[in-house]
Amino acid sequence: MLALRLTFESFRFALDALKANLLRTILSLLGVTVGIFSIIAVFTVVDSLEASIRHSMDFVGDKVIYVAKWPWTFGPDYPWWKYVKRPVPNLREFQALQRQLGPNHKGVAIFAANGSNTLTAGSNSVGDCAVQGISYEYRIVSNVPIAEGRYFTNLEMDAARPVAIIGATIAENLFPQGGAVGREFKVRGQKFIVIGVMEKEGKKILDTPSNDSNCLIPFSMFTKMFALSTNGMGGPSASLGVKGRDDDPGLMDLEYEMRGVMRNIRGLKPREEDNFALNRPEMFASVISTLFSRIGVIGAIIGGLATLVGGFGIANIMFVSVRERTNIIGIQKSLGAKNFFILFQFLFEAICLCLIGGGAGLFLVWLITLLPQDALPLTMSAARIVLGLLISVAIGVVAGIVPAAVAANLDPVIAIRAK
Incomplete structure (x- = not known):
C-alpha cells in the first residue's frame, strides 16, 4: 500500500513539474508529436490504400476459381501463341461442370459482359454502361448487393425474360x-x-x-442480344466461375477436381497439356500483401527516424530537469524518499511528455482522416491508435530511464548543496 501511494505521489510530482515549466513542456513534446504523426500517418495512408485497392478488386470474389482462356499471370518463356489457340469456355462446358463437379463447391456460374452501352428511359439516358449476362448462381460466385427490389428467379433465367438489375449510377440517371x-x-x-x-x-x-454502371441481365437473354466470341479475340466471351467451400481454405481439392473435369470435357489425352486456365484471386492478394508489407517497412523507417529525433529531445530536456531540481532531490532523499520514488518521478514525467505529444500527433492524423476523400478515404484504425500510444510510452521509457536513474542515485548531501 505504501509503494502504491509513493508511486501516485511520483506521478503527481511529475505533473506538477510539467505544469511549472509549461513553455518548455510544449517545446519538448513537439518532437514526439511530429514523430508519432509521421509514423501513424504513414501507416494510416498505407492501410487505407491497401484497403481501397482490395475493395477495387472485390469484383473477382473470394474463394473463387475462374475457368478462362487466358491466365492472369504469365510464366516466363511460355509461348504466347499457345494461349491464342485455346478455345473459350462456353455454355455446354458450364452445364457439364454443373453436372460433374462433386460436393467441393457451393455454386457454378457463367457470365459475359459487353461494355460501352447506352441505356435510355424516356428522355433520360446514360452511356458507357456494361451489360452483363449472368446465370442464376452468379450471386454465389460474386457479390450482388441489392439495395432495392430483388434478384432474378430461375424461371426468368431459363425463359430469357427481359428483366434487369441495374447499378446505382444508372438508376440515378435514368430515374x-x-x-x-x-x-x-x-x-x-x-x-x-x-x-x-x-x-x-x-x-x-x-x-x-x-x-454502379453495371446492368445485369439473364445470360440466356444476353446471348440473344450479343454474339459470343468463340476464340476470345473479338466481342464478348464467356467465363466460368466456381465458388469454393468455406471449409476448404486452400481450394486445392476443388482446383484438382476442376482440372480433371475440364480435361475430360475437352477430351484431352493424359500427355496433352491444359488448354484452359484456372485463375484465382489469391494471385492478386499475395502481390498486394507483399507490396504493402514492403511499403509499410519503408514508412516505419521514415517515421522511426522522426520519432528518434523526438526521443533525443525528451532525453535532453529530462537531463536539464534533473539538473534544475537537484537541490529538491537532495531534500527529498534526506527526508527519507526512496530511490524508486525519485526514479518514478522523472520516468513518469518523460512518459507523460511523450503521451501528450503522441496524443497530439494522433489527433492531427485523425483530423486528416476527416477531410473529404473520394478515391482514397482515410481511416485510422484502433490498432494504429494503440500502436501510437505504445510507441509514445516506449519513447518515454527509453528517453527518461537514464536521466531518472541519474537522479535516483544522487548523493543527498551533495545534491542539497547543489546550486
Whole structure:
C-alpha cells in the first residue's frame, strides 16, 4: 500500500513539474508529436490504400476459381501463341461442370459482359454502361448487393425474360425521381423491366469494374442480344466461375477436381497439356500483401527516424530537469524518499511528455482522416491508435530511464548543496 501511494505521489510530482515549466513542456513534446504523426500517418495512408485497392478488386470474389482462356499471370518463356489457340469456355462446358463437379463447391456460374452501352428511359439516358449476362448462381460466385427490389428467379433465367438489375449510377440517371424498380428502359432497342437496384459502391482507386454502371441481365437473354466470341479475340466471351467451400481454405481439392473435369470435357489425352486456365484471386492478394508489407517497412523507417529525433529531445530536456531540481532531490532523499520514488518521478514525467505529444500527433492524423476523400478515404484504425500510444510510452521509457536513474542515485548531501 505504501509503494502504491509513493508511486501516485511520483506521478503527481511529475505533473506538477510539467505544469511549472509549461513553455518548455510544449517545446519538448513537439518532437514526439511530429514523430508519432509521421509514423501513424504513414501507416494510416498505407492501410487505407491497401484497403481501397482490395475493395477495387472485390469484383473477382473470394474463394473463387475462374475457368478462362487466358491466365492472369504469365510464366516466363511460355509461348504466347499457345494461349491464342485455346478455345473459350462456353455454355455446354458450364452445364457439364454443373453436372460433374462433386460436393467441393457451393455454386457454378457463367457470365459475359459487353461494355460501352447506352441505356435510355424516356428522355433520360446514360452511356458507357456494361451489360452483363449472368446465370442464376452468379450471386454465389460474386457479390450482388441489392439495395432495392430483388434478384432474378430461375424461371426468368431459363425463359430469357427481359428483366434487369441495374447499378446505382444508372438508376440515378435514368430515374432521377427515384422508384426505379418496375420501370422500363431500353438498351440496343430491347426493352427491359428493372427488378432490382444494386447498392452504390462509389469511386474506386483503381479503374476496375464497378456495379454502379453495371446492368445485369439473364445470360440466356444476353446471348440473344450479343454474339459470343468463340476464340476470345473479338466481342464478348464467356467465363466460368466456381465458388469454393468455406471449409476448404486452400481450394486445392476443388482446383484438382476442376482440372480433371475440364480435361475430360475437352477430351484431352493424359500427355496433352491444359488448354484452359484456372485463375484465382489469391494471385492478386499475395502481390498486394507483399507490396504493402514492403511499403509499410519503408514508412516505419521514415517515421522511426522522426520519432528518434523526438526521443533525443525528451532525453535532453529530462537531463536539464534533473539538473534544475537537484537541490529538491537532495531534500527529498534526506527526508527519507526512496530511490524508486525519485526514479518514478522523472520516468513518469518523460512518459507523460511523450503521451501528450503522441496524443497530439494522433489527433492531427485523425483530423486528416476527416477531410473529404473520394478515391482514397482515410481511416485510422484502433490498432494504429494503440500502436501510437505504445510507441509514445516506449519513447518515454527509453528517453527518461537514464536521466531518472541519474537522479535516483544522487548523493543527498551533495545534491542539497547543489546550486
